[in-house]
Amino acid sequence: MQKSFEVLAIDPDSKARRARVTTAHGIIDTPAFMPIGTQGSVKGVSPRELRELAAQVILGNTYHLFVRPGLDVIKHFGGLHEFMNWDGPILTDSGGYQIFSLAKLRKITEDGVEFQNHIDGARAFISPEIAMEIQAALGSDIVMALDECVPYPCEYDYAAQSAEMTTRWARRCKEWKQENAERPTPNAQIPSDVAASAVLSGQFSVQSSCAPDALRTAHTTARQLLFGIVQGATFEDLRKTSAQAIVDLDFDGYAIGGVSVGEPEREMMRAVESAEPFLPRDKPRYAMGLGTPPQLLEMIARGMDMFDCVLPTRLARNGTAFTARGTLNLKNAEFALDKRPMEENCSCDVCREFSRGYIRHLIKAEEILGLRLITLHNLHFYLNLMRQARSEIERGTFDQFRRMFVAEYKPRDTMTVD
């Protein structure tokens, strides 16, 4: 089996890495930002637009899809890729985070979590094994182990017990995968260009390195990458213990969970810094659920590779655009006669075609096109920031780039990640 992760360059002045994750649906260049497709759609954006934005991977929310439309529907359509017409990589979370933040009447036991969903109150139960089964049925390229994400603040004893249970749950996920390695996944189609190039070339260079393996094992869970999740709240020793225990189980990648849950930024950085030294360098690292543009660069400098965040899509729906100088709230009257694009010198289609004044009008008039245009620009901004980061790492200039970007970026509006 070829490697699913290759480090291509390391920044000399930080822990930043330029790397590549190979999945059944294609390659993810890291550092990578994953737009969030909560309910089988990145809010307001079509799959074609995601491809045009050069998004390489999207995140699907297992809990939301499990509740609606339900697993039977997605299975019937041949998995999540087919259902939503996205043929690139998909990472799905385990559903745990939403159970803990959205669902009602939760009951957590060693076995799993019982809950009532937030849509119609129907009872359901998710265990580590069931989380794996669901993600196998969705046909995700990267699947996450079930974890408990504790709130902030959290008492030490609870955080410690919870992190230990998360480790036991992670072991059960890993065991499920080993026992079900030959289980077919519904839809892990080989991208036609990969299959074609594999057939045409007759051999497999580094560029097409995913092809032979994909051809052999595309339709089983063995091809899904399984990531374990480090917990431990804001306690350095718990983060360390959790990281060591999760790494001992040997996953395809490691996520830092339980960050960006309301703690001060300094605590978030410390949680990552406490766990990172214990994560292997030859596996991808995913900092879950964050953050602002400067936070992403700070996380990259601390050795993180993958990110997901609602900010670019959620703030867009509120009329807020990202720029390298900070955010703009386009509802403000100051933009009514502003002929400039949302971000000057931005290369995105929206900034080449539409003015701040027009977009402000659309937002004030509650026209859907307004939030669409800001969403497209914001996703471009995040994806482009990752492209810049990759290029700066390759050139060995990432740390300088990070410092300059963070200094220039002025947070003008309160931004909470939830």
Next chain:
Amino acid sequence: MQKSFEVLAIDPDSKARRARVTTAHGIIDTPAFMPIGTQGSVKGVSPRELRELAAQVILGNTYHLFVRPGLDVIKHFGGLHEFMNWDGPILTDSGGYQIFSLAKLRKITEDGVEFQNHIDGARAFISPEIAMEIQAALGSDIVMALDECVPYPCEYDYAAQSAEMTTRWARRCKEWKQENAERPTPNAQIPSDVAASAVLSGQFSVQSSCAPDALRTAHTTARQLLFGIVQGATFEDLRKTSAQAIVDLDFDGYAIGGVSVGEPEREMMRAVESAEPFLPRDKPRYAMGLGTPPQLLEMIARGMDMFDCVLPTRLARNGTAFTARGTLNLKNAEFALDKRPMEENCSCDVCREFSRGYIRHLIKAEEILGLRLITLHNLHFYLNLMRQARSEIERGTFDQFRRMFVAEYKPRDTMTVD
């Protein structure tokens, strides 16, 4: 000045015409459907998508744009085309219809209409001359005379007096245009391809017939086409008198107003049939604010050339898709597992890429992408119906096509045009 209207073919078995309107921003092939861009945006759709749908003309609502963002803003941006980044033809209504249907505390006098807008209640006054000034400032390619659109039902005497006033208002619009023929319009840019082809070819064939004139007079109101509006409610003699009086004033085109305002379909047809014989054959005819797909074909058979209707965009937002067999309400549970496209054999991008089941999920989950996808399909459906009509007229088979289409089309959901 070259002709702004050419009839290219006439159906042997009906009054249907295949024709072409030439405007400062390009050609409109008729019969034509005009998507409605109420507030400077066709709801949920980008200008690029409109171009991809091959929409040749859109309609802008003067009242809505006058209220928000206001004329000063649109003037500042160089007119409506520039503001919304649409370089094709735009027809604007006079604002009258919305004043009568949306605004508060209306006071109609011979002079004009005083009203309070529905957004912030600010007082405003629109006269025939002001309606022309506003549309000149917007830079519309086709401007509509100010009329009074009476409700249904309407007493004979009121309808008669109102139609007479509409005629006097129409004369004032015409006079305003004559007196202001050299007034610059802000933005009637020559489409670059038209200008380029004019320069390259060195002469002007029928295909590029708009070029020399556009080059000469693109920036004055003289280049705007002015349409008069026939009123007369549901009374045959009033429709006839109104048509004769409006035609006597000699407009660039004629609209039938006051239809599709709640009257039975038979009354709507009669209103058009009563006016049509008095409209000149060498000018375009626009049936305002309608209708269902069969109604459009019936109107074409009665000699109408241009249409605008909220149905394709408004019903889309309610989860309803148009097909040649009638409408589908995608909220219905029957579509949950349906892998077929909204319309089988439809050539639109949405039907080639997405299933009914997926779109149903998006609508149920209130995902914006759902209404976007249905909107795009519905606009394609209406625009394609007009393409088919044009082609059938050219072949001399339109009347048969109309009869077959109407027989096959089953209205499943109640559809009101308002």
